[in-house]
Amino acid sequence: MFSKILVANRGEIACRIIRTAREMGIATVAVYSDVDAASLHVAMADEAVRIGTAAASESYLLGDRIIEAAHEVGAEAIHPGYGFLSENPDFVDAVERAGLVFIGPSADAIRAMGLKDAAKTLMEKSGVPVVPGYHGETQELVVLAGKANEIGYPVLIKARAGGGGKGMRLVTDPSRFGDALSAAKREAEASFGDGRVLVEKFVATPRHIEVQVFGDDHGNHVYLFERDCSLQRRHQKVIEEAPAPGMTAEMRAAMGEAAVQAARAIGYSGAGTVEFIVDASDGLHPDRFYFMEMNTRLQVEHPVTEMITGLDLVEWQLRVAAGETLPLSQGELEICGWAFEARIYAEDVQKGFLPATGVLQHLSFPGAPARVDSGVRAGDEITPFYDPMIAKLIVHGPNRNIALSRLAAALARTEIAGATTNLEFLWRLCRNPEFAQGGVDTGLIDRETASLSASDPVSDEMIALAALSAIGVGYAPDGNDPFVTIGPWSHWTAAKRIVHLVADGVDFAVTLYRHSQARWSAAIDRSDRTSGAGLEFMLFGADDGRYRAGFGNRQVNLHCVREKGSVSVFMGGLTHTFQIPADASTDDDVQAPGDRLVAPMPGVIKQITVAKGDEVQLGAPIIVMEAMKMEMSLEAPGDGIVAEVTVSEGSQVKDGDVLVVLETKVDD
Structure with a gap:
């Protein structure tokens, strides 16, 4: 077995690999870019080597520099994780020429499956069904x-x-x-x-079901059952589960054997995933699945397979790469229970799942029995340079219903402030009736987008308790907090305080009254309705922002997290962030939304199709932008004449930067 390995990746997968290596007594070396110098994977590793600047092309994709780093620290092998160089056969060749072990399949196997068209031709010849x-x-x-x-x-x-x-x-x-x-x-x-x-x-009612395969250098191959990855947005997975709902023993065997056949056809060694598209228009049938592609690496969703088999797939990777045989044969593998994984991303669901950035001011995950694979901590920044994943939340249960209930509960207990996330979307997805009944296919999210993306309006109870949090009620005194240094309630000349908050474009003026130690009331005026609301409540508990309050016959438990200029409120899967405005001033010179096209997120301008003086109409595509490996077309915000194009192709822009300015067309 290896004594020291280098992990050529970052984030949650690097942390995941380091954790298993540590348990096996293997020393680990992390690599990092400038923006990752203080990251979690660097802190977890025994050693770390800087390899370049922020851009992946200048750091994590520099194969020669990574190999050089491995030699510098005396590592014997390199684990690529997934993404970056994990499926680059030229890198594999370079690693082996350097006298190091690549923890993964051979370069020939990667080449055989690296191009989808060639891979499908090979699979057809091997008798594996293809689309x-x-x-x-x-x-x-x-x-x-x-x-x-x-x-x-x-x-x-x-x-x-x-x-x-x-x-x-x-x-x-x-x-x-x-x-x-x-x-x-x-x-x-x-x-x-x-x-x-x-x-x-395109299969009309498709399900995305993949099979985990493993091979060694001694000719042994097994499949570790299937995962259903049908819940997708933008063709990317959101929630995965194992086993697949509705799977029969006959179909499981047929898919597993086809996956092993694919692995044998290329002499595969290590962890791999064979992905199939399944025609689920009339249930699952063993003659209606088709090979899509083979991922010649560990998958993001591998934890659900680990949960139902009780195995550590990274340990298997290390053992196989060290020349050992597979730890178990096919007959020794069995499924135990059900598992789900939810991918928590920094992304704006309301904007079509656009990746988001920000500093994670508050981050709290549920404890056992949930498993959390993450590469970030509170205070870390989600930058535009890499994938915006915050964490993977994994649960297990004896059956699907219990496992799904545990996933919903774990998501409800997860708290994130400082970046827009898909957390509430995931929680709503767990509660979707069709998904709950096992009726999954790749079109479910698109069909249910309206209900899944909707956000509950902020309640008066949340507003009142957010106002309490804003002025420091229930917190230890902090001399640096202006809302506390105003003075405690007992020093006020009148037992009331007016608090101004803003959330989702709505202004709130909350007048709080304290009648006794526990008895309170609040009058709430909000800009989105003509009449205010009044409510009385009993404050039964307030400890560091964790409030227990009674509103009539109902008690509410929620957590408020105060940061500079904001309060985030977490309650049962719902999150609302209130800004505390420094003043109430307005700017009358702000342009109307239809006058300009702004960047929805940080990224690079790839293509501009208009020039100054061009006439455009509302919705016309005028700029192509790339951000976080995703290309998006930006449309004209209104009818008009292009007055100014403020960027050029290749420009790096920030969220909110003005890209194109329009002026109203004047009729002759």
């Missing part, structure tokens, strides 16, 4: 559009390299094929350096 489609070399629009017509709409355009939904477009109308093809090629080129695509039939 009908065109996987040829010709990339001209007229040829690809013709093949799409032959296959029959709807079709999927997919990048032949990479994964994660990058370079993928669903086309339902032949007239939109050309635009979709151009966008998919641009995104594929930017993400993988390869703009070539393939075209496949």
Whole structure:
């Protein structure tokens, strides 16, 4: 076994690998970019080496520098994690030429599965069922559009390299094929350096079911059952579960054997995932699953497999890479219970799941029995340079209903302030009736977007207790806090205080009255309704922002977290953040929303299709922007004439930067 390994990754996966290596008595070396110098994975490792600046292309993608770092510290092997260099066969070759062990499959195996079109041709020859489609070399629009017509709409355009939904477009109308093809090629080129695509039939009621496989260098191969990854937005997974709902023993065996057949066809060694698309229009049947691709690495969702098998897949990776045989045979593997994983991201659900940034001012996860895989701590920053994942929340139960209930409860106990997240969305998804009944497919989130993305209006109870938090009631005195240094309630000339708060564009004026130690009342005026609200409540407990209050016959428990200029309120899966305005001044010179196009997040301008003087109409695509490996088209905010384009192609922009200014068209 190795005595020291280098982990060529960052974030939660680096922490995950370091944790297992430590348990096995293996020393670990982290690598980091400038913005990750104080990150959790660096703190956890025994040693750490700086490898470059913030951009991944100048740090985590520098294979030569990573190999150099391994030699500097005397590491014997390199674990790539997932993403970055994990599926780069040239890096594998370089690692082995340097006399180091790559903890993963061979370069030949990665090459065999690295291009989706070649992989599908290989699978067809090996007898593994594949989705009908065109996987040829010709990339001209007229040829690809013709093949799409032959296959029959709807079709999927997919990048032949990479994964994660990058370079993928669903086309339902032949007239939109050309635009979709151009966008998919641009995104594929930017993400993988390869703009070539393939075209496949889109399965109308698809489920995304994948099989975990493992092989060793002694010719042994097993499958560790399946995971259902059908809950997706932007073709990226949100919640995964194992086993798959509705799976029969016959179909599990058929899919498992097909996955092992795929692994054997390329002499696979290590951890891998064979992904299938399943036609679930009439339940699950063993003749209705099709090979999509093979991920030649550990998957983000591997913890659910670990939960139902009781195995540590990173330990298996290390043992196989060290030359050992697989620890168990197929007959010794069994499923125990049910597991779910929810991916908690910094992203704005209301803006179509756009990645978000920010400093994690408050971060609190539930304890056991939930498992949390995370690479961040309170105070860490989510930057625009890398994937915005905050954590993976994993639960296990004896059956699906109990496991799903545990997931919802764990999400409700998770608290995050300082960055917009998908936490409430995930909590609502757990409570969706269709999902709860096991009726999952890749279109569920799109169908239910309105209900899943909706946010409950802030309640008067939350407003009143947020106001208490804003002025320091229930907190230890803090001489640096202006809301506390005003003076305690007992020193006021009148037993009331007016507090101003802002949330979701609504202004609140809260007049708090203290009638006794426990008895309070509040009068709430808000800008989004004509009449105010009054309520009385009993404050039964207030300890460091954790309030227990009685409103009539109902008691409420919630947690308020105060930061400079804001209060975040957490209550049963719901989160609301209130800003505490420094003053009530307004700016009459602010332009109307339709006068300008602003960046929805930090990113790079890839394409500009307008120039000064051009006439545009509301909704016309005028700028293509790339952020966090995702390409998005930005549309004109209104009708008008382009007065100014403030950026150029290749520009790095910040969230809220003005990109294009419009002026009203004047009729002749």
